[in-house]
Amino acid sequence: MLLKVEDIDTYYEMSHILQGVTLEVADKEIVTMVGRNGAGKTTTLKSILGLAPIKNGSITFNDTQINKLQTHQIVQKGIAYVPEERRIIPGLSVRENIKLALLKSKNHDREEEMIDRVATHFPVLKERLDQDGTSLSGGEQQMLAIARALVTDPQLMLIDEPSEGLMPLLVEAIAEIVQQINDSGVTVLLVEQNIEMALTISHRAYVIDEGRIQTSGSSQDILADEEIQRRYLTV
Numbered sequence: 095m096l097l098k099v100e101d102i103d104t105y106y107e108m109s110h111i112l113q114g115v116t117l118e119v120a121d122k123e124i125v126t127m128v129g130r131n132g133a134g135k136t137t138t139l140k141s142i143l144g145l146a147p148i149k150n151g152s153i154t155f156n157d158t159q160i161n162k163l164q165t166h167q168i169v170q171k172g173i174a175y176v177p178e179e180r181r182i183i184p185g186l187s188v189r190e191n192i193k194l195a196l197l198k199s200k201n202h203d204r205e206e207e208m209i210d211r212v213a214t215h216f217p218v219l220k221e222r223l224d225q226d227g228t229s230l231s232g233g234e235q236q237m238l239a240i241a242r243a244l245v246t247d248p249q250l251m252l253i254d255e256p257s258e259g260l261m262p263l264l265v266e267a268i269a270e271i272v273q274q275i276n277d278s279g280v281t282v283l284l285v286e287q288n289i290e291m292a293l294t295i296s297h298r299a300y301v302i303d304e305g306r307i308q309t310s311g312s313s314q315d316i317l318a319d320e321e322i323q324r325r326y327l328t329v
């Protein structure tokens with residue numbers, strides 16, 4: 095297993111949010127975590143990255159325990175994060191946003207090559223390299239956020255709700271990009287509220303509710319299970 099999250103508990107001060115979450119991601123898989131608002135999806139990703147330190151349990155990546163490391167050390171091991179709120183840096187062009195992501199990565203001296211890679215996956219960004227990142231549309235900003243993670247050559251990408259706020263056509267475009275990235279050899283742990291999109295592109299899925307994994311299985315099975323959808327995935 096590439097990533098193993100074993101029985102973790104995560105708190106925000108006194109609130110006990112994740113209550114014994116266990117999940118696994120194999121090399122080259124797309125695994126998705128679906129669940130309602132407040133279920134604990136983002137907290138799971140933040141726990142893996144050391145941004146929300148776990149109290150109990152363990153997290154291993156490539157059989158190395160990472161849950162005692164600092165976030166930058168975890169990132170250096172090959173895990174990249176595309177946060178829910180995208181965090182495009184104001185006042186910086188698309189190119190500069192990408193350069194900034196490269197700065198601390200092992201690819202810092204391969205700038206032109208990495209910008210070419212971005213241009214291949216995201217033709218719309220190629221035309222906007224010198225435009226201010228925050229002047230991009232919502233969909234383009236999402237692509238930039240994914241591009242910044244991609245140029246660091248991660249083995250695993252954690253992507254938090256990439257379809258949020260996007261119109262259906264762009265949701266489809268993002269889904270295709272995630273699949274392309276996976277086809278190029280990158281393992282993906284995807285968090286989504288758009289269950290249809292997420293379950294269509296992923297191999298396996300975990301359903302989280304109230305800080306606990308309620309069920310898991312092949313994405314196809316979960317998509318077809320009306321009872322699961324009714325209990326955990328409808329508002």
Ligand SMILES: Nc1ncnc2c1ncn2[C@@H]1O[C@H](COP(=O)(O)OP(=O)(O)OP(=O)(O)O)[C@@H](O)[C@H]1O
Pocket residue numbers: 106109111129130131132133134135136137138178287
């Ligand atoms: N910094 C924080 N301090 C205190 N509580 C928090 C904090 N961040 C999240 N929470 C709480 O933890 C719970 C899980 O939040 P989390 O962000 O993981 O949910 P989510 O599944 O990502 O939801 P959404 O789909 O809305 O993004 C929620 O009840 C939330 O209010």
Ligand SMILES: [Mg+2]
Pocket residue numbers: 135136137178254
């Ligand atoms: Mg969230």
